[in-house]
Amino acid sequence: MKRKNHYAFVIDVARCIDCRACQVACSVENHVPMENTRIWVQDLGVQGEFPNLQHIFVPYNCMHCEHPPCTEVCVSGATYKDKDTGLVLVDQDACIGCGYCVDACPYNVRYLDKKRGVVDKCNACAQRLEVGLEPACVATCIGGSRLFGDLNDPVSKASVALQNARNIVRLDYEANGHDTDPNIYYINLPNMEQLNMPELFQPLVSQSGALPRAPKYTLSEQGWKHVAVPLLAAGIGASFLVQAIYFTKQLIEGEKEFEE
Amino acid sequence: MANKTLSRRDFLKVGGAAGGAMLLGSFVAPPIAQAARRLGSLDANGDGYIPTMCEMCVWRCGVLAKVEGGRIVKLEGNPEHPHSRGRLCARGQSGLMNTYDPDRVLKPLVRVGQRGEGKFRTASWDEALDIVADNMLKIKQNYGPEAMVFSSTHNLSQVQFENLLNGFGSPNYGTQRSLCFNAMVTAFSLTYGVEEPARNYDEVEFILLVGRNLTEAISTSETAELVEAISRGAKLVYLDPRYTKTAAKASEWIPIRPGTDAAFLLAMIHVIVSEELADCEFVKKYVLGCDDIVEAMQPYTPQWAETITGVPASTIDRIAREFAAAKHKALAHPGWRTSNFINSFQTERAIATLNALSGNVLTPGGCLAAESPEAASIGLGKPPQPPYPRISALRLDGVPWKYPLVPLKLGVFQELRDAILSGQPYQAHGWLVARQNPVLSLPDRARTLQAISKLDFLVTVDIIMNDTSWYSDVVLPEASYLERYDPLHIVDRKIYLRQPVVEPQGEARSALWIYKQLGERLGLGDFFQYEDEEDYIRQQLAPLNLDFNELRIKGYLDPGVAQEEREIVFNTPSGKIEVYSETLGKAGFSPWPTWEDPVYPRPGEFYLLTGKVAQHTQFGTQNNQLLHKYQDEPRLWLHPEPAASLGLKDWDVVEVTSQVGSVKVPVKITQAIRPDCVYLTPGYGHASKGLRTAYQVGANASDLHVTYTDPISGGQALSQTFVTIKKA
Numbered sequence: 001m002k003r004k005n006h007y008a009f010v011i012d013v014a015r016c017i018d019c020r021a022c023q024v025a026c027s028v029e030n031h032v033p034m035e036n037t038r039i040w041v042q043d044l045g046v047q048g049e050f051p052n053l054q055h056i057f058v059p060y061n062c063m064h065c066e067h068p069p070c071t072e073v074c075v076s077g078a079t080y081k082d083k084d085t086g087l088v089l090v091d092q093d094a095c096i097g098c099g100y101c102v103d104a105c106p107y108n109v110r111y112l113d114k115k116r117g118v119v120d121k122c123n124a125c126a127q128r129l130e131v132g133l134e135p136a137c138v139a140t141c142i143g144g145s146r147l148f149g150d151l152n153d154p155v156s157k158a159s160v161a162l163q164n165a166r167n168i169v170r171l172d173y174e175a176n177g178h179d180t181d182p183n184i185y186y187i188n189l190p191n192m193e194q195l196n197m198p199e200l201f202q203p204l205v206s207q208s209g210a211l212p213r214a215p216k217y218t219l220s221e222q223g224w225k226h227v228a229v230p231l232l233a234a235g236i237g238a239s240f241l242v243q244a245i246y247f248t249k250q251l252i253e254g255e256k257e258f259e260e
Numbered sequence: 261m262a263n264k265t266l267s268r269r270d271f272l273k274v275g276g277a278a279g280g281a282m283l284l285g286s287f288v289a290p291p292i293a294q295a296a297r298r299l300g301s302l303d304a305n306g307d308g309y310i311p312t313m314c315e316m317c318v319w320r321c322g323v324l325a326k327v328e329g330g331r332i333v334k335l336e337g338n339p340e341h342p343h344s345r346g347r348l349c350a351r352g353q354s355g356l357m358n359t360y361d362p363d364r365v366l367k368p369l370v371r372v373g374q375r376g377e378g379k380f381r382t383a384s385w386d387e388a389l390d391i392v393a394d395n396m397l398k399i400k401q402n403y404g405p406e407a408m409v410f411s412s413t414h415n416l417s418q419v420q421f422e423n424l425l426n427g428f429g430s431p432n433y434g435t436q437r438s439l440c441f442n443a444m445v446t447a448f449s450l451t452y453g454v455e456e457p458a459r460n461y462d463e464v465e466f467i468l469l470v471g472r473n474l475t476e477a478i479s480t481s482e483t484a485e486l487v488e489a490i491s492r493g494a495k496l497v498y499l500d501p502r503y504t505k506t507a508a509k510a511s512e513w514i515p516i517r518p519g520t521d522a523a524f525l526l527a528m529i530h531v532i533v534s535e536e537l538a539d540c541e542f543v544k545k546y547v548l549g550c551d552d553i554v555e556a557m558q559p560y561t562p563q564w565a566e567t568i569t570g571v572p573a574s575t576i577d578r579i580a581r582e583f584a585a586a587k588h589k590a591l592a593h594p595g596w597r598t599s600n601f602i603n604s605f606q607t608e609r610a611i612a613t614l615n616a617l618s619g620n621v622l623t624p625g626g627c628l629a630a631e632s633p634e635a636a637s638i639g640l641g642k643p644p645q646p647p648y649p650r651i652s653a654l655r656l657d658g659v660p661w662k663y664p665l666v667p668l669k670l671g672v673f674q675e676l677r678d679a680i681l682s683g684q685p686y687q688a689h690g691w692l693v694a695r696q697n698p699v700l701s702l703p704d705r706a707r708t709l710q711a712i713s714k715l716d717f718l719v720t721v722d723i724i725m726n727d728t729s730w731y732s733d734v735v736l737p738e739a740s741y742l743e744r745y746d747p748l749h750i751v752d753r754k755i756y757l758r759q760p761v762v763e764p765q766g767e768a769r770s771a772l773w774i775y776k777q778l779g780e781r782l783g784l785g786d787f788f789q790y791e792d793e794e795d796y797i798r799q800q801l802a803p804l805n806l807d808f809n810e811l812r813i814k815g816y817l818d819p820g821v822a823q824e825e826r827e828i829v830f831n832t833p834s835g836k837i838e839v840y841s842e843t844l845g846k847a848g849f850s851p852w853p854t855w856e857d858p859v860y861p862r863p864g865e866f867y868l869l870t871g872k873v874a875q876h877t878q879f880g881t882q883n884n885q886l887l888h889k890y891q892d893e894p895r896l897w898l899h900p901e902p903a904a905s906l907g908l909k910d911w912d913v914v915e916v917t918s919q920v921g922s923v924k925v926p927v928k929i930t931q932a933i934r935p936d937c938v939y940l941t942p943g944y945g946h947a948s949k950g951l952r953t954a955y956q957v958g959a960n961a962s963d964l965h966v967t968y969t970d971p972i973s974g975g976q977a978l979s980q981t982f983v984t985i986k987k988a
Contacts, residue, residue, distance in 0.1 A: 012491075014491060014509075015487050015491060017475035017476075017483070017487065017509065018475075018505055018874070019350055019505075019874035019875075020875055020890040020891075021347070021348065021353055021874075023350070023890045024354045024886050024887070024889075025348070025353040027886060027889065027890075028354075028356065028707075028886065034885060034889055037889075041382065046503060046932045050931045050933075051513065051515045053503050053507075053508075053513070053931055057505075057508075076472065139347070139945075140337060140346075140353060141347065141484070142347055142349055142478065142483050142484050142501075143484065143487040144487065144491075147950075158489070168412075194393070197464065201269075211980035
């Protein structure tokens with residue numbers, strides 16, 4: 001059944017300058033506690049040997065999956081995939097803070113707000129969408145890297161960007177017959193033909209438990225920087241697939257026909 | 261003791277007085293909310309958006325401040341402002357935390373302990389202002405007005421600050437300029453007669469950035485334009501010894517040897533003029549020196565430059581041809597902070613020359629405009645004031661008696677500090693610092709602290725207890741940029757307003773108010789003929805017959821000034837672009853852009869590079885918790901090769917030692933820097949315990965920086981400090 005909207009983030013990787021305006025904007029807009037964050041910019045590190053170097057930044061947040069593992073484990077029904085928009089949301093009045101969804105998310109984009117005892121995550125700034133504003137991260141993105149829109153609408157910014165993309169990549173997750181089918185589309189990866197894709201994205205889904213940014217922090221004993229990079233090891237046996245997706249008309253129309 | 265971290269939810273608990281006012285807000289709204297309701301910006305509940313202007317850096321983006329019940333809850337880039345275009349950078353987005361910083365100074369403070377001990381008592385404004393005025397007048401009486409030093413950094417209220425010092429009669433004025441852009445401004449003033457030419461990316465095809473790290477030293481609209489141009493396919497060639505995030509976006513990164521940019525650029529000029537690749541008609545008509553330039557540039561072959569820069573001659577030759585081929589769609593960016601080496605002035609002259617040869621200055625659609633971005637023929641009014649008293653004392657910063665070509669308004673701040681210390685040519689006794697942190701920003705912190713110890717009196721105006729306030733005798737709390745008015749700002753022939761969106765917290769007051777109060781106590785009331793901030797702005801608008809309320813609602817006004825079509829005459833002695841400058845020649849310097857060999861480190865020494873991260877502005881934002889949240893820990897960048905020979909691993913703490921000081925800092929071992937360089941982000945290592953977020957985070961680069969001054973532009977050479985490293 002076709003939804004009213006098929007919201008998705010489209011991220012033009014070539015345009016991200018890792019300035020972190022999106023993160024600050026999100027923190028303020030969504031009252032994110034100092035020790036947490038809802039969105040990240042993954043720094044893949046300087047690669048290559050001096051002076052032939054490459055440095056790529058990959059913004060990410062909740063992938064608003066078509067098949068979100070988090071909703072399946074939610075015992076209170078607080079976490080749900082919205083029928084109209086496709087956004088994965090948390091009804092914090094219903095959330096009991098058990099944290100199952102935090103563990104179930106293969107992308108580790110949920111956190112338990114300890115003070116309030118509820119789970120929080122990117123809601124694509126649903127409160128802004130309601131009044132016709134873009135998500136805070138998208139609205140302020142200096143390089144125009146973060147885009148958001150309705151893939152059911154062929155002239156939305158997101159659809160247009162996908163139509164014009166040089167290449168399209170998603171971070172799909174498959175395990176035990178489960179396929180997340182994420183709704184963040186990465187476009188325009190530089191030097192795509194030279195990149196070893198799975199290796200490139202390895203740090204995003206580190207199996208080793210190593211943090212992508214060094215776990216040093218300097219401000220408070222509460223160590224919010226420590227928690228601000230919660231890319232812990234994914235579940236044993238799970239594997240991430242980096243899918244190169246080639247744009248098809250069906251994609252825009254919301255029919256999930258992807259080639260891998 | 262308050263918790264160091266502050267969640268957004270805690271905002272409501274902070275700042276007792278303001279919080280109290282807010283709770284009553286729906287019954288008795290404070291004046292700003294009342295006014296905003298009348299204007300329609302806020303609804304009956306006190307919620308809505310008020311347009312104003314950012315001050316997290318000097319780019320001055322337009323802001324829409326979302327206010328709920330007397331609190332700022334979000335800042336948006338104003339889509340109507342040409343500098344923000346709906347966007348704000350990380351610093352701009354964090355701006356409300358600047359206002360709600362738990363370490364705000366909210367009452368005037370008077371020192372009770374030793375200087376630097378951090379013991380203060382609170383005082384009323386009357387008492388604090390009386391103390392400041394008494395001390396200033398005592399110094400004036402005993403030693404003359406010149407014994408009082410004034411300093412302040414780039415801000416919209418500076419015009420009234422300047423009234424304070426000029427009215428007082430002191431020639432001694434310190435700004436950040438010599439630590440920042442003296443080389444650029446002096447070179448472009450001499451060559452084009454314009455301080456900072458505007459850049460135009462609309463049709464740019466070839467961009468040459470010489471150390472202009474635009475994706476980390478962000479100017480929102482310009483950074484956005486650069487990314488847009490790159491996405492469109494423009495070529496970006498980036499010269500920097502460090503692989504910055506701008507290098508990551510460049511088509512070509514050239515890790516040039518520090519201090520040799522001018523050699524690279526002179527060789528480009530050599531190729532372009534000797535092979536006649538330039539637009540000859542244009543050059544002949546508008547450029548002074550075109551007849552002899554081939555000869556003047558003759559020694560600077562790409563082969564010569566290769567030996568100096570380490571960049572292959574073939575690369576320089578190719579880039580010169582590509583630059584020339586792009587014609588007026590090429591842009592050699594003038595740069596901004598150009599205080600790197602004492603030859604940085606020559607680098608800037610070479611950049612000015614390359615642009616002249618491309619014809620980009622005068623061609624429609626060209627990438628450089630020989631006018632300042634803020635230039636406009638809008639005749640704003642100003643409160644009346646008498647002429648300034650005549651000043652006969654020498655300037656302590658050596659302008660012009662020691663530095664004849666340094667523009668008076670730029671000055672040489674580091675020299676001023678040294679004169680306070682040496683007492684030559686006379687001893688300064690007092691220092692008024694406004695919105696500036698020289699203890700951290702000037703090179704050689706130990707020397708700055710020594711200079712301060714020679715003063716009878718030090719007073720600072722700031723919103724937080726920065727390092728210089730920490731050593732002050734009196735601290736006057738300024739309202740934050742979201743709590744106050746400033747004089748108007750003109751961009752692209754429109755008038756923009758900074759206005760308060762919430763009440764000032766505590767007893768903080770605007771700079772316009774503070775300077776007026778102080779001025780009146782110093783007997784300078786005639787220089788401050790405005791009732792209050794709104795009256796000041798009304799007087800500015802008066803000659804244009806524009807409506808203040810409309811300005812407050814929209815945040816800007818368009819007085820309908822058309823872009824002037826005028827004959828092209830450059831504001832130089834010859835009226836042409838002076839690649840050949842007689843002014844320079846007469847002052848005893850080379851009239852041509854020329855090569856000045858810099859000093860090189862000895863074996864075992866590294867160049868200490870300085871730079872920017874996108875999350876901070878110089879020395880003033882490190883205490884902002886929202887920025888602190890998303891910054892990386894400052895570490896010393898070091899290439900793996902020297903790291904291996906020094907036996908260093910990533911995160912090892914090292915002792916870095918220069919001629920003047922030493923700091924301990926963890927290393928970041930990275931391919932992203934030349935093996936002969938190390939890099940440390942400035943602005944860290946705050947000494948003030950009044951900055952509970954920033955205190956002792958990271959190391960302070962100014963502990964290491966040696967004071968070197970370019971004799972032409974007066975710029976401090978910040979990358980000319982060499983250091984040794986050993987495991988701590």
